[in-house]
Amino acid sequence: MSAAICRHCSHSKVNRPRGLCWSCYYTPGVKDLYPSTSKYARRGVGNFTGNAPLAPVPTTAAPGTPEKLAVLEARAKLKQALFHPADARYAGDPRPHEFLKARPAVA
Numbered sequence: 001m002s003a004a005i006c007r008h009c010s011h012s013k014v015n016r017p018r019g020l021c022w023s024c025y026y027t028p029g030v031k032d033l034y035p036s037t038s039k040y041a042r043r044g045v046g047n048f049t050g051n052a053p054l055a056p057v058p059t060t061a062a063p064g065t066p067e068k069l070a071v072l073e074a075r076a077k078l079k080q081a082l083f084h085p086a087d088a089r090y091a092g093d094p095r096p097h098e099f100l101k102a103r104p105a106v107a
């Protein structure tokens, strides 16, 4: 085994599964571009990308945080789209809050 270079950014050393570096692996969407390289890997809840309904609310969790990963996992279980257009893109991103303010309150 030689020191592999990330398949996505071709820059950093691979230290996450799928031949990805840490930052690419935890960047939303990137991991999905690279199928698992392990025949033992769990295949998740199935591939339903493209026709899944949006989650009703965006998340304030920043990409790459354990909170965001938990949100993605919950959405996957609910067969919802993993990424919401108003999801926070960095810690403290006001986007999710603006989205929630702009829509009618849910009782």
Ligand SMILES: [Zn+2]
Residues within 6 Å of the ligand: 006, 007, 008, 009, 010, 011, 012, 020, 021, 022, 023, 024, 025
């Ligand atoms: Zn990378």
